[in-house]
Amino acid sequence: MFRPSRKFWISLVFIFGSCGVLAYALFPFIKTELYRETLERGFSAAMGRAVSLEGPLSLTFSLHPRLILEDVSVSNPPWTSHPHFFRADRLEIGLSLGPLLQRRLEAEKIAFEGAELFLEEGAEGLDNWTFRKDSQPGIVSLALPSVFMTISERGEIIIERSRVRYRSYPDGETTDVSIHRGVANAPDDQHRKFSIEGTYRDSPVNIELIGGRIMDLFTLTEAWPVDGVLLTTGASASVKGSVGGADSDQMFELQVRVEGDRLSALNAFLKVGLPDSAPFMIAANVVKTPDAINLHDVGGTLGASDLAGQLSIEHGGRGQKITGRLTSHSLQIHDLTSLSDVKGSQKEPSLEQPESNASASMSLDVDLDVTIEKLLLGETELGSLSLTAGIREGQVLLDPIQMKSFGGTLQANLDVDLKNSAPRTRLKAQVRSFNFGQALEAFGVTKDIAGQSNMDVLAFGDGTTLQELLRRLNVDIRTDLTIFARSDSHPENRLPVASPQLSLRISKGGPIEIRGKGTFQDKTYGVRLMTASLIEMIESKKPWPVSLTAQRGEAVLAATGTLNPDRSEMSGTLGVLLKGKNLSELHADLPAVGPYQFKARVTKEGPRYRVNDFQSRFGTSDLAGTLEVATENNTPQFTGILHAEHVNFRELSTPGDSPIPTEAFNAVNGNLKMIIHQANIGELKLADLIVDAKLHAGLLTVKDLQGTLYNEKSSYGSFQGRLDLDTTKPIPSVSGQMTLKDIRYEYVFSDVDFVNPKDHVINLHANFSSDGATVDTLLAQSTVTLTGHNIQVRLHGGTNRREPLDLRSNLLVESVTGGPLRVYAEGQLENTPFRLRFSGGQMSDLLDNKGFWPVNVRADVPRAMAEVSGYVDLPHPGENFSLQVHV
Template sequence: MADPVISSPPATPPQRSGMRPHLHAAQERWRRLPLAARIILWIVFAIFLIWLILFVTKGRFLKSPFQRIVSSSLQRDVRVNGDFQLYFAPIRIKFLADGFSISNPKWASQPYLFRADRIDARISPFSLIFGDKRRITQLLLQKGAADLEWSRDGKTNTWTMGDPNKKGEPLEMPVVQRALIAGTTLRYRDPRLFLSADLAFDTVRAQNTQFAHDIRFRGNGTMRDIPFTVRGGLLAPNETITGGRNQLVAEAVSGGTRVNVAGTLPGATVLEGSDLKVVATGPNMSLLFDFLGAALPDTRRYRFTSDLTKAGEEWRFTRLKGRFGDSDLAGKMTVSQLGGRLLIKADLATDTLDMIDVGPFIGYDPVQLDAKGSAAVVKTVAGRPRLLPDAPLRIEAIRRFDAIVNYKVRTVRGRNIPLSNIGVALKLDKSLMTLSPLTFDMAGGFVSSDISINARGAPVKTTYDIRLSPTPMGKLLGSWGVEEAGTSGTIKARVLLTGLGDSVHESLASSNGRIAIILPAGSMWARNVQLSEIDIGTFAQKMFEDKLKEPVQINCGLLAFSVRGGVAAADPILIDTRKNVMVGRGGFSFRNESLDLAFRADSKKFSLFAGQSPVGIGGYFAKPSIAAISPELLGRAGAGLGLSLVGTPLAGLLAFVDVGDAKGAACGPVLAGAQATAQRTTKGEPRDDVGQGTTAKSESGKTDRNERKSQRKKFLGIF
């Protein structure tokens, strides 16, 4: 039997030492990875390869594609005439361009939106993908020039890229954390605001350890043809200060108006979340608000400080405090743009308001008030003193903005000014200004008002509705320097007028409406009543009996005027007391501010010696006069003299005897503020002693016939 043949196993090829076993194992591990993981690793490898290529080449080969793609995207001609670099270094994007330029649209007055000899920037790559703000961590800018301009119609601007007919958008600056700037200029033009500004920027190296450099800027410009200058510096922190904030110092000057700003910014171009302090001084706050495109009433010299920050579309002025004239002011204010329209909101308060400082608010010249004090409220026009202010409302200015303002005053400082606790809610909505409510305390009473100034059309229409609640006459007279002892009556009133014109004087000089002052039952100091009557007998009797302060009982009283075309006619003047009835005639004029009134008291009881003649009030608002000697009194004196000559001296007294036949007034129509035709005697009969007086004289010095007719027209009561 043959021996079996045993075959030997195949010889193993000789093993090579080195990388092959490891490569084989790596391939096995790669094949075992999930497909998704292998794709991710390939992407990471590709990104690394791209990064490496860009890092080695500095991305210079991207110059032509960059110009082509960016020009197409912006629809502007974008050029780099020198060196170009675009790569990751190592994580931040490095962008360098020499001779860089972006063209302007054809309508602009300058050919380039932006030019620079060199831009060298480090850009956060994530800010290009996420968020709406481009973040530049470092910026070197040499000999840059930016031109920012709005079109004349205000629809487009030079910095809104893309479609040339696209509506202009607000300027959005990239976030720049640190910057080095050399020889850079900025030009800004806005025809709608009549604003032009030219600024120059440079970086100055600092010598201290906290700040690396100081970006200085300076420039000038005009706004609404008013020149101004501006200068300042931005102290940017160096790299050794983690999270350091930029320190801003700036000053703007226009004539006597000066604004200083100092504080910190999160970044060189970041206003959001800024922490700034503002100091503003000047001769008139209205000049300051002109730069905002807002109209403010004139003020006396002012100085204010405030904290300032930007939150979204709002500029917020908080912890505002300071003085204007001799008055203080504190509160807060925000300025924003809503729908392209300026909106000012403010909550303000004054602890002590000097009465002279109120003058400029209603149209008096603040310069004259500073020079002459209260005497400046009176000026001479056509040889007559004038008190009502005639400064015109700045109609075009108030049409450019809206406002919501709440203002409170604790006390008012002034001679014989019994006002306190003033509160006003002002709203300006597309040229309609309302002061509603406007309230204040007056001598124990309360005044509430609603005033509207409608400038939406021409001419301006103003409505006054002023209401005085029952107020103690004693306190009111006492605040004006009159002894109040023995006076316990009250007074209430209402003024309801509508006029046309752009000043206080014009609106009142053309006004129509009604004025009424009501005196409910009460008592008044006897001396005042008797002197007004010129009842010499009764006055002398009380004087010798030591009863000068005996109260005179008032049953009811009404001083009412119907106003037509700025001329007020008595409708009626009627005061009923326990012993007499006082009636009045005449009126006054808002046109030339003249007074033409006559008051007469008729006794209900017999008086041996009574003048029974009117006491006249004439002159002007600013310079009234009292005429105690009337033609009627002279007539009685003449008659008495004649009787003395033809009879006995005692016969001359007959001309001054008052038989006491005055008819008492029914107080219902009086307390209702009714017109003269509705007044009645206590027996219910129509009164024939009111409603027949003349009105104030017109500008020509003659009584207006139409005004006399209008006096007799029926007007609705307003109480």
């Protein structure tokens, strides 16, 4: 017969003993339904709120027992809008076995599923998350005071499929946060680590936070530490500080920093309509007391803009009061004015207060000082700005607004009345000593204008949004006497323009219209400019339409086209027309020729200008072609090709005593080619004239100058040469050379009977040089030499002689520094050698064609000589002369 061993009995006793001990420990919880009311009273007493356990309660037995509660809720204070502060579909509590054997409940793990937390603010600083403090050390059942429930120092909390709802005061707006999964554990005895993955306003949210113990958060008798990071799409926020504390009136003190790669990343998260702009950052030390929120050490950046200062938001019985001072070292307007289309949850920037919050808006007082040291528009510095902003009883007032810009000052005030359904905005400003020359240069329009003006500005409109305001805006800007001129170092070149009044008008958000009248060189002028509306300039990506008309005397200028809004260089294309009766009415130095008309299509792309489809007509001359000017370097560079059917240079000639424009020659570089089918230079007629010129650093080189001399019937010959003009010297100098080919001398000396002139062509070579500050001086002081070698012609000696004569000769014509004109010829006539000398008066007198010009001619042949001397009246050479003949 089998006898149980001693070990068997010992094991059996141990098992039954353990079961007995476990049954003793768990006896109060086996029939949990009997203790529902007791547990509810215990939880309620500990939290200071009514706790309800509506669902089934159960306890699982294992080495890690679990207490499961379903349909758990914690009530809210009576003043709140929701009955529950907290509720959960399922609450699972993992218990420690050791304390459980001692009839103590110690939670190792708490898991919430389907939980909802309702947070709400109330009047006078109330909130529903501040609990009545209880000195009881733990959660205790009043019926069974020996049963305690505490959370293990290393306990863990898990939250799944839950939600937090927050209702703000006074607007009553509700905000929801969905928690897909959240975990809280204890890295040490004093801190808890929280990790949350969820969704906030359709944006994914990840939170990593280290704080104090969870139960301390309900009492806040000591400062509860906070150190965490929030991540969402395109943005992040970090928070560090503390909440609560027994010895301080501060509700919390937090160092907050928010940053992201674009401002619009906050739109869905904050339910706003921020533009899709540059990277941003904002940081502040936020201190909240029962009566105020103070923001210390505020600092932020948005693209190239920065901001720093202090803010205070006080809560009083009559509403909120905001005071502070903000300073920006650099503020980029492009960082703030993007008005891209708002999609989804984004809102259009609004000036209107919701009707339901009208009373709230009336109780908001604001006093804010703003200083901007450098205001930028793209790369253009506009100046400095300071303003004081205030809000009183539904009225926004910016007064004063002070600005220093382009050498001038601005004093203004802005008033926005929010009491109407469509807020009404009114701006009044005075601008003094505004230097528009600096402004035009800064915006890349021109560097050649100088002047300043005073102006008065009045603008008003109404609208619930910024776009609506711009569509209804009325603007009236008027100036007093304005004088502007070219920014030239020489007073005679400044050409001042006086305008008694200029005006800019915008009517009901329509196109911008600028009008002006004044005087220029003792003649009145009028100008009118029409362009896009403000809303089109700010909101549209399309080119702006531009229409300009101006008239001065008989001269009319018209320009129509578009300007590109997305480039700071103000690129665009304009069709330009200039016409009038006489060119000299534009400027006294221009030739008196007319009528005239110039047409072209001018395109500006960055620093380059292109003139296409250029066509002109002035007097009997015409000119057409293309030009391009590049201004990216210090010295502009131009290139162009011009062609003409006919040019009358006599019509286009300017007074010879006009100074050579040396500054203009040194101000630009370029290459220009001209092709002229027919041209007139005084009595000379040219055909197929080609001029290929290069200008660099004040040196003008005509490297190819060619054409044909002709009369009405036939050609006199062709020419080809080059010319160099040096304007870098104190006195300009010119030099060059010319070759005359295939001279048809039979047409020059039509009274002579030449024999087969085509078989005996003549070629001549000329050199010339001169110095002078004017064209007249260059001609009067020129040195000219004309040479011909082996000249051979055959001609009939007269009507009685039939045999032709054979003439062979060398030729030299010269004038040194404008001195007497001399001609030397040596050769043979038939077999008789000869030498011919001619001496005349000054070359300048011959060019001027005035006065009595001395003449001396001597011819030498073997054993004979003939000489003629006297003078010729140049204006009437065939009528008035005196000659003496000596043989």
